[in-house]
Amino acid sequence: MSFISQIGNDRYFVENSWQSEPKSEDKTTYFLKLRRWWKGIDIFEKAYVLLPVHAETHWSLVIICMPAKEDQTGPIILHLDSLKFHSSRLIFNVISRFLKEEWNYLNENVSSAECPLQETVWKNFPRKIEKKAIEVPQQENDYDCGLFVLYYMQRFIQEAPERLQKKDLSMFGKRWFRPEEPSQLRGEIRRLLQKCREAEPKTYATELCVEAEPNDVTQPMSSEHLQETVDAAAAKDHALIECSENAVYCV
Known part of the structure; x- marks a missing residue:
């Protein structure tokens, strides 16, 4: 879709989807496998990391907002759910732990002069992570969760500042957009598929x-x-x- 072309820059990193880790696998091994998703990319240098989350036949969206290097604040993890179906607490715990694992990994391989965040923030990174479940427009049926995730991404990419701070959270809300707007993506996807086939x-x-x-x-x-x-x-x-x-x- 049209907004996808805006993602390919230094501000955003979008992962395909996030699923819960298998219980039978060693957590360190799983993290190293998971890390291949962003091989060659320093996610701490990105302004935003977007993670579509899929669990129990439902989609929601996580947005990790990284501070600028001169800021004294830490990252903010946002959770947007069109049915409030996924547990924000559980998702925050999982995402926070993997951010800490990545922080530990980079600490062993990056000098203090090369750290992507302000030095004080970087040293105290685990305690600087903030989390916020965001009030967003809710779907009015039980099948449009995927479209809502796409629309959340589209609107956020169009409207987000260079670096999001707490004061910018007012951009969200139940009146961020009309609940029927995400369903319009269905027609756009249909036209895109037809265009690809006709090509x-x-x-x-x-x-x-x-x-x-x-x-x-x-x-x-x-x-x-x-x-x-x-x-x-x-x-x-x-x-x-x-x-x-x-x-x-x-x-």
């Missing part, structure tokens, strides 16, 4: 040929037949995504 019609014509009977494939294809195949591919693509009032679904 390579020959690919879909080939797919249809593969699906045809062997006797049909062995026969030379006339220009009329080719056009019919391309038209059929386009019709097939159009039918793949249907938009109802409530959901996007495959038919």
